[in-house]
Amino acid sequence: MPKIYYGTKKEPAFELVQSDDLIAVRTRSKRSLTRSTGPVAQPISAELDDGVLVVSYPEAGVEVYRIPTDRHVKSVSDRKSALRASPEVQFAGSVLVDPVSKEPVLYTENIFIKFIDTADPDDCAEIIRDAGLTIKSQPDYATNAYFVEAPTGTGQKIFDIANDLLKHDNVEYCHPELIRPRARKQIFPQQWHLKKTSINGLLIDASVNVAAAHEITQGEGVSIAVIDDGVDIDHPEFSGTGKIVAPRDATLLTNNPRPKDTFGIGPNGDNHGTACAGVACANGIDGASGVAPKARLIPIRLASGLGSQREAEAFKWAADNGADVISCSWGPPDGRWWDKNxxxxxxxxxxxxxxRLAMDYVTQKGRNGKGCVILFAAGNGNESVDNDGYASYSKVIAVTACNDRGTRSVYSDFGKAAWCAFPSSDFGYAPFQHPDALTPGIWTTDRIGRHGYNPDERGHAAGDPAFNYxxxxxxxxxxxxxxxxIAALILSVNPDLKWLEVKTLFKKACDKIDPQNGDYNSEGHSPKYGYGRLNALNAVELAKPQPRNAVTINRRFDAPILDMQTGSFALEVADDTPIESLAISVDIQHTYIGDLILSLQPPAGTGIDTLVLYSRSGGATKNLKQTFDTVTTPELAKFSGKKCQGTWTLQIQDVAAQDSGTLVSFGINLIFPRTDWIVPAEKAKKHQASNKTVKKNFPKKSPNK
Known part of the structure; x- marks a missing residue:
């Protein structure tokens, strides 16, 4: 069984097994063999007539079919041979599957490889050549990273090549490009979220208080990247000068993110991204408002499968083109929420x-070093979000769904990684004793005309009569x-916040809903709702810039960093007040920062041992001017609540020959607890009780009436 390491060679690997009833077919024309739009079917399609299409990747011309295996039909092996003999077929072969879910996992003859930061680029290129590989690209979101290809026909030997490369001392990560079906996080028919309102005579008060927040901000000056399928950028809700920024089709490598009607599995086509973009930032000029209607939209179409290199490149495009917030309503396929087995x-x-390295790049380099805020849909499988490596990644905000009753939506995923909840659709399910939803849903943007979710599969209007919502x-x-x-509203009020500060602010801005069944722990976290349902008004009030209670101690040294030697540099802190957090700043001029290791020795009274701030990353880059905080160096969080009085020592080791430099300056910024991170009770109650002011970006007539 092929063994794959998505992490380092010391981290656990996972295995795939070969299916005995699946065939993967790639055509030269990228057209489907069985679903061609041409008037005459090709004879070779008969090999798949009794097969069931399991998954397709139209951009690559790849389809996977499940073939009957009883003795009265042609064998899978014979069908592969017949398909390979056809000039229209480029490849017909076996399919690997996840041994647990049995879902197909396609492999390409490409490999992602990252060498350690200090490796010589010429040595990296030589190792790649010696392995018989060709460099396709060098992703610049990580140092010494390469996307390489093996010769055509390498097949499953690609796994052995990757694992052999990983054995090199200089190789940090190495894995084949594996592609899985990318599932949209979608349940219909119901959705509701923006403001307290009456629907069908019922007062519904389970929103995130967006209307009140709009009295302060509507997301001005912030850009939201929606990585999804196509976005109908011609929709009037995305119109206006400057609304659309840096549009991209990350799969086709063009600047046209519009939906492409493909032969994708399921009835939804390329509709999902338009609806997601509308929920985030639709203008609200005609029939639907986004949470941040004045935010800019960076629409990024990603039709490539889960785990593809295009996926990583989509994140980098977002950060490099000014994204402040990145929204991802997709991930691994969900389980059947009603079936625990x-x-x-x-x-x-x-x-x-x-x-992961691309996500690290956007949190480290995005927003001029403050980091992009990444959000992922937790999932709709009524299962643990902690099993989803995307939504549960520590640099991501995982969002669960709650309903119009202020309780969990029946399908929503749960777990330790759940960070917050946001209102969405729900429906009743008697076996779980789960009641029906109170609302039929609210509108969001749809593809213009009859191509989207409206009309529904029966041809009935499922929104406005013009089929735009x-x-x-x-x-x-x-x-x-x-x-x-809501993240966009926060950054509109305070653009200086770093991504981790936004994530922390989310935690403080939530309302604790469903206290009897939420299973909140002593830290206020619920596996169902994270830290609760977001409250937009709380969030923007908390985000308003306040005078920081802080002390900065900075000293200019202009001291030499000698080749192959260690230098120590000290600062004295006199204040003995317990801190909330700290940051360490250094300014080093050096001809090869990959030679350097920086360690911080705190005062003995903190009870914390020496910790490493920086260790030989950056390769041949010159100079290091950086601030280390809890975002870049999580170990610094250990100082929260500590008294930091005493001597702080920065040790700089030059561990390789030939290069030297100078420590220009070294500083410590001590931040003390704020006492003002509380929403004024009177203001919050006033907004929540009245909610009478409705901005004109909300539709004048509710589609529910």
Missing amino acids: DVKHRSIFQLPAST TNSFGGTSSACPGAAG
Whole structure:
């Protein structure tokens, strides 16, 4: 069985097994063999007539079919041979599957490889050549990273090549490009979220208080990247000068993110991204408002499968083109939420190193070093989000779904990684004693005309009569861009916040809903709701810039850093007040920072041992001017609540020959606890009690009436 390492060679690997009833077919024309739009079917398609299409990747011309295996039909092996003989077929072969879920996992003849930061680029290129590989690209979101290809026909030997490369001392990560079906986080027909209102005579008061927050901000000056399928950027709700920024089709490598009607599995086509974008930032000029209607939209179409290199490149495009917030309503396939025995509930989907490093890049380099805020839909499988390597990654905000009763939506995922909840759709399910939803849903944007969710599969209007809006969108797919909109409101009020500060602020801005059944622990965390349902008004009030209670001690040294030697540099802290956090700043001029190791020795009274701030990363880059805080160096969080009086020593080791430099300056910024991170009770009660002011970006007539 092929063994794959998505992490380092010391981290656990996972295995795939070969299916005995699946065939993968790639055509030269990229057209489907069995679903061609041409008037005459090709004879070779008869080999698949009794097969069931399991998954397709139209951009690559790849389809996977499940073939009957009883003795009265042609064998899988014979069909492969017949397909390979056809000039229209480029490849016909076996399919690997996840041993638990039995879901197909396609492999390409490409490999992602990252060498250690200090490796010589010439040595890296030589190792790649010696392995018989060709460099396709060098992703610049990580040092010494390469995307390489093996010769055509390498097949499953690609796994052996990757594992052999990983044995090199200089190789940090190495894995084949594996592609899984990318599931949209969508449940319909119901959605509701924006403000307290009456629907069908019922007062519904379970919103995130967006209308009140709009009295302060509507997301001005902030850009939200929606990575999804196509976005109908011609929709009037995305019109206006400057609304659309840096549009991209990350799969086709063009600047046209519009939906492409493909032969994708399921009835939804390329509709999902338009609805998600509308929930986040629709203008609200005609029929639907986003949470942040004045935010800019960076629409990024990603039709490539889960784990592809295009996936990683989509994140980098977002950060490099000014994204402040990145919304992702997709991930591994969900289990059947009503079936606890579904094997997908036990499946663990790891995050590939290629995508993880791209996420690291956007949190470190995005927003001029403050980091982009990344949000993921928790999932709709009524299962643990902790098994989803994407949504549970520590640099991501995982968003669950709650309903119009202020309780958990029946399908919503749960777990330790759940960070917050946002209102979305729900429906009743008697076996779980789960009641019906109170609302039929609210509108969001749909593809213009009859191509989207509206009309529905029966041809009935599922939104406005002109078919430009839908009332049938929901799930954590809707919850995620809703929370992304709140992140945009926060950054509009205070653009200086770092991504981790936004995540922390979310925690403080939530309302604790469903206290009897939420299973909140002593830290205020619920596996169902994270830290609760987001409250947009609380969030923007908390985000308003306040005078910081802080002390900065900085000294200019202009001291030499000698080759192959260690230098120590000290600062004295006199204040003995317990701190909330600290940051260490250094300014080093050096000809090869990959030679350097920086360690911080705190005063003995803190009870904390020496910790490493920086260790030989950056390769041949010159100079290091950086601030280390809890975002870049999580170990610094250990000082929270500590008295930091005493001597702080910075040790700089030059561990390799030939280069030297100078420590220009070294500083410590001590931040003391704020006493003002409380929403004024009178203001909050006033907004929540009245909610009478409705901005004109909300539709004048509710589609529910």
